[in-house]
Amino acid sequence: MANIELAKDVYWVGVIDWDIRDFHGYSTRRGTTYNAYLIVDEKVALIDTVKSNFSDEFLRNINEIINPSDIDYIIINHLEKDHSGSLPSIAEKAKNAKIIASKRCGEDIPKYYSGLSNVETVKTGDQLRLGRKTLQFIEAPMLHWPDSMFTYIVENAILMPNDAFGQHLATSERFDDEVDEATLMEEAAKYYANILMPLSPLIARKIQELIAMKIPIKMIAPSHGVIWRSDPMKIVNAYMRWSEGKTVDKAVIVYDSMWGSTAAMARAIAEGMTSRGISVKFFKLRDSDLTDIVAEILEAKAVVVGSPTLNNAIFPSVAAFLNYIINLKPRGKLWAFFSSYGWGGGAVKQMIEAAGKAGFTIYNQSIEAQYAPTKEKIAECFNFGVAIAERIKSS
Ligand SMILES: Cc1cc2nc3c(=O)[nH]c(=O)nc-3n(C[C@H](O)[C@H](O)[C@H](O)COP(=O)(O)O)c2cc1C
Structure with missing residues (x-):
């Protein structure tokens, strides 16, 4: 897999699941991706991992950029196994890496992965300096699990909101402007309807909270599907409409x-x-x-x-x-x-x-x-x- 850079030293290191057609009962006719991101700075941070059956490919993708043992931080935005499944494999290679997670995620990690104890918990507003880049954390409880969290790269204005704004869409392209817009919005809507619709009031509030924080957003890099870079507000506006029940x-x-x-x-x-x-x-x-x-x-x-x-x-x-x-x-x-x-x-x-x-x-x-x-x-x-x-x- 060729290295894909979202911004200088910010890489997509995820995997494409072309074959999946049933994702915990959700029909994924166009497959999906498990997106993970690597930030190479004075300190190296990995944002999320991938489903466990793709661990080898995931490690190969990281290896093309750095030696996995050089990872300093593994940020777990969400504990669901499609994003945390390769945590044991990566933790095994990155022996000194600290796992960064929300408080709830930190409490729940041992319930899936006993033996992973090097966890530091963060809350909304906490920052982690990597060198030239800074990570800022925003807790997002029940979007869509109690542990959910967003990570924001301050200097690049890239929001990594994990499952929010995602789509089950396997493509060789990584960015919104490279794929058919109607297909993209169809999959984004299907994702919202089936995964996020019951959480609509929380989503409306979270979007208002992000607006109130006045953080610039140049790119939204979710954990499934393509990255919103051409017009990230397009999906934010769609989420506002859907969360308000507009028909x-x-x-x-x-x-x-x-x-x-x-x-x-x-x-x-x-x-x-x-x-x-x-x-x-x-x-x-x-x-x-x-x-x-x-x-x-x-x-x-x-x-x-x-x-x-x-x-x-x-x-x-x-x-x-x-x-x-x-x-x-x-x-x-x-x-x-x-x-x-x-x-x-x-x-x-x-x-x-x-x-x-x-x-x-x-x-x-x-x-x-x-x-x-x-x-x-x-x-x-x-x-x-x-x-x-x-x-x-x-x-
Ligand atoms: C196995 C079976 C059980 C049925 N049970 C009832 C019933 O409990 N009460 C009732 O009013 N009709 C019952 N019906 C009749 C159907 O509701 C009726 O044939 C209806 O027209 C079927 O509509 P459909 O052609 O759209 O399937 C039953 C029909 C079948 C085949």
Whole structure:
């Protein structure tokens, strides 16, 4: 791997995981990267490590620049194993290196890696002088683990916020201006929606805190994907929008169906919405990936969910979807429900109960069809779509 310099003496020494398609359940169709950075100054600092199965490649990357035994500090911004997994291998080579971490990270490191005790903890505002360069630390608890921390290189105005502002995107390019912008923003949005959405209030506050600190930011170097150098405010502004729950005129229809009745209702609702010019994304749950659906929901104004009744209950894939989305705490959306049933029904009632308990805004109508929807019921579904579309347009 050719040495990539972000600024003089600041190197990317991460690895590219081209093959990964399932990242703890998150579908990574474009792979990912584990970014780590090396700062060579009078003292040498390594910022984060990589997943353990890439330890050898990681050590080779460092070796191309310096001897790993010359590392003085290993900064662990976040304990999750995709970033700390190679800590034991690197600590083994850099015998005298001090591990620098937040207080919580310092407490938790032995819970993954017993025997690593050379840890010094830092807090927001603490600085570490390397020589010509200075590292400044900013604690970021619950962004997205309690241990999370950002590291900032003062002289280069480079922010290394670990998972924040990251994207699961494996590319041979390392910088935002070298990749397709639409692909980059799609992956950044998917990352936000699936990993950070429940933490939106904290993110909004952290961004305000960074603004109040008045630190210049020339580059944002996250721990996954490409580095934001052409316009770092682009992703900061997107995070502000997403954290405030800003939406666009778009609806997502999510459903499942055993024998086609709920599916027919879903199609009629979609037609009603599109007849009023609303953009619709349409997902049959058993054929779709939950993390892709959530990415589409991020900026949607309405989510319409359909489930057949199975054994007096919500269909399992729909129940799993609701369980996932409820705990991601999406904000600012209208939720509506529909169902086909055979005899006692129950799916719609239970979906509304679950959404109500989660504090979602629920549309004041729902639609149920007994077995296959009649022509009249299909027309009702179309009108249901029209009414939700009008509500989207007027809000
Ligand atoms: C295994 C099975 C269990 C069912 N359980 C119920 C039930 O408990 N209550 C009910 O009202 N309908 C029940 N139904 C009927 C379905 O809800 C009904 O056929 C509905 O139209 C299915 O919608 P779909 O065509 O979208 O799959 C059941 C159907 C199947 C196949």
